[in-house]
Amino acid sequence: xxxxxxxxxxxxxxxxxxxxxxxxxxxxxxxxxxxxxxxxxxxxxxxxxxxxxxxxxxxxxxxxxxxxxxxxxxxxxxxxxxxxxxxxxxxxxxxxxxxxxxxxxxxxxxxxxxxxxxxxxxxxxxxxxxxxxxxxxxxxxxxxxxxxxxxxxxxxxxxxxxxxxxxxxxxxxxxxxxxxxxxxxxxxxxxxxxxxxxxxxxxxxxxxxxx
Amino acid sequence: xxxxxxxxxxxxxxxxxxxxxxxxxxxxxxxxxxxxxxxxxxxxxxxxxxxxxxxxxxxxxxxxxxxxxxxxxxxxxxxxxxxxxxxxxxxxxxxxxxxxxxxxxxxxxxxxxxxxxxxxxxxxxxxxxxxxxxxxxxxxxxxxxxxxxxxxxxxxxxxxxxxxxxxxxxxxxxxxxxxxxxxxxxxxxxxxxxxxxxxxxxxxxxxxxxx
DNA sequence: CCGCATCCGGGGCGATACTG
DNA sequence: CAGTATCGCCCCGGATGCGG
Numbered sequence: 476x477x478x479x480x481x482x483x484x485x486x487x488x489x490x491x492x493x494x495x496x497x498x499x500x501x502x503x504x505x506x507x508x509x510x511x512x513x514x515x516x517x518x519x520x521x522x523x524x525x526x527x528x529x530x531x532x533x534x535x536x537x538x539x540x541x542x543x544x545x546x547x548x549x550x551x552x553x554x555x556x557x558x559x560x561x562x563x564x565x566x567x568x569x570x571x572x573x574x575x576x577x578x579x580x581x582x583x584x585x586x587x588x589x590x591x592x593x594x595x596x597x598x599x600x601x602x603x604x605x606x607x608x609x610x611x612x613x614x615x616x617x618x619x620x621x622x623x624x625x626x627x628x629x630x631x632x633x634x635x636x637x638x639x640x641x642x643x644x645x646x647x648x649x650x651x652x653x654x655x656x657x658x659x660x661x662x663x664x665x666x667x668x669x670x671x672x673x674x675x676x677x678x679x680x681x682x683x684x685x686x
Numbered sequence: 687x688x689x690x691x692x693x694x695x696x697x698x699x700x701x702x703x704x705x706x707x708x709x710x711x712x713x714x715x716x717x718x719x720x721x722x723x724x725x726x727x728x729x730x731x732x733x734x735x736x737x738x739x740x741x742x743x744x745x746x747x748x749x750x751x752x753x754x755x756x757x758x759x760x761x762x763x764x765x766x767x768x769x770x771x772x773x774x775x776x777x778x779x780x781x782x783x784x785x786x787x788x789x790x791x792x793x794x795x796x797x798x799x800x801x802x803x804x805x806x807x808x809x810x811x812x813x814x815x816x817x818x819x820x821x822x823x824x825x826x827x828x829x830x831x832x833x834x835x836x837x838x839x840x841x842x843x844x845x846x847x848x849x850x851x852x853x854x855x856x857x858x859x860x861x862x863x864x865x866x867x868x869x870x871x872x873x874x875x876x877x878x879x880x881x882x883x884x885x886x887x888x889x890x891x892x893x894x895x896x897x
Numbered sequence: 898c899c900g901c902a903t904c905c906g907g908g909g910c911g912a913t914a915c916t917g
Numbered sequence: 918c919a920g921t922a923t924c925g926c927c928c929c930g931g932a933t934g935c936g937g
Contacts, residue, residue: 476909477909478794480797482793482803482861483713485785486710486803487788487789488782488784493706493709496910498704499692499700520691521690522911523913525921551919562784565783566780566781567696570700571695573699574698587693589694595696687928688927706928734929734930734932735902736902739900762899
């Protein structure tokens with residue numbers, strides 16, 4: 476990116492990560508951990524492959540990611556965040572927090588979705604306010620992706636994964652799942668959104684804001 | 687900006703404020719308060735005038751700024767952040783915090799500077815750890831700009847302005863002032879950087895990290 | 898002087914095709 | 918799997934003009 480030519484911390488930061496797609500690449504590495512080139516392509520629907528390659532080169536030069544050649548027989552390249560790159564997490568968290576109203580407004584026509592994108596919004600909305608009770612594990616089937624919601628000791632976490640014996644199951648479109656989890660739509664009305672919940676409804680109440 | 691087409695909070699946020707210059711316009715309005723078009727141009731050296739006009743239109747449409755026609759006889763337009771726009775402050779704070787190392791590295795050749803850009807870095811570094819002592823007011827003469835550093839009741843604030851009877855005065859290049867305030871360069875060595883301090887040195891120690 | 902609109906050249910970006 | 922190559926377009930940068 477062409478520099479803004481301003482001796483200002485925010486401008487200098489944007490000199491490095493202000494290019495199109497750059498922060499979203501960091502998002503992928505933050506949410507999914509180490510990624511192969513193909514994983515990144517899949518997590519960044521719409522990016523042109525030459526742009527992804529160019530951004531990865533720039534991010535490596537800037538010391539934000541590191542490229543690691545996995546040892547044989549797994550001949551492949553893995554991209555991981557450096558410490559400096561991981562330090563971008565608060566930036567993306569705040570950006571995501573600010574962007575939540577646009578998710579609540581619903582997806583635009585043709586919007587793509589990946590399950591792990593829900594992690595920050597959901598962790599934002601939910602809160603385990605019965606930390607002494609036994610842990611909960613809820614299976615989320617959102618869009619095409621399987622996610623796991625873990626709540627234990629006051630912390631709520633969302634990660635990709637599948638559960639064979641979940642304490643409860645919530646499935647539906649990304650919009651519907653978000654609406655239900657956030658408590659914006661009561662569980663009883665979830666069906667109208669196309670979302671289905673099976674399990675003890677008290678489990679969800681443990682996590683949702685008391686409002 | 688062309689949408690990323692992703693149903694993700696961070697991507698949606700970047701759809702709105704990811705355009706070049708956009709976040710820096712918000713920075714100006716956060717740091718300086720309401721601004722006229724010309725104030726913004728001055729605070730954003732390098733921006734093309736058509737781009738500024740276009741961004742302001744987009745930001746207005748997005749509900750991030752509001753345009754206010756000042757009543758006669760002050761025939762002029764004032765741009766101010768809406769509540770939604772002011773909610774971007776944490777994003778810019780984190781971005782600025784992450785960018786501080788690039789300021790510590792020193793300005794690039796030809797970098798422009800405005801005094802108010804120092805506000806976040808300085809408030810980041812300093813901390814009034816003698817909140818019960820009487821307030822301090824230090825005059826900063828940084829580059830061409832006059833700034834005021836207020837410390838009172840545990841809070842440190844930096845704002846544009848001039849003091850006739852400051853408790854102390856610090857002047858020098860932006861780089862030197864930042865180096866001295868952050869404590870990275872001891873006050874005794876400030877002269878070598880071209881910075882001059884007059885007043886009780888204990889005043890600064892009250893604000894700097896104990897390290 | 899303030900707040901733009903217009904015009905134009907160059908480069909970043911998007912989409913697709915192709916390759917070791 | 919991990920990119921490179923190519924090409925068209927549109928965004929951006931810089932200059933200038935212009936009405937209120």
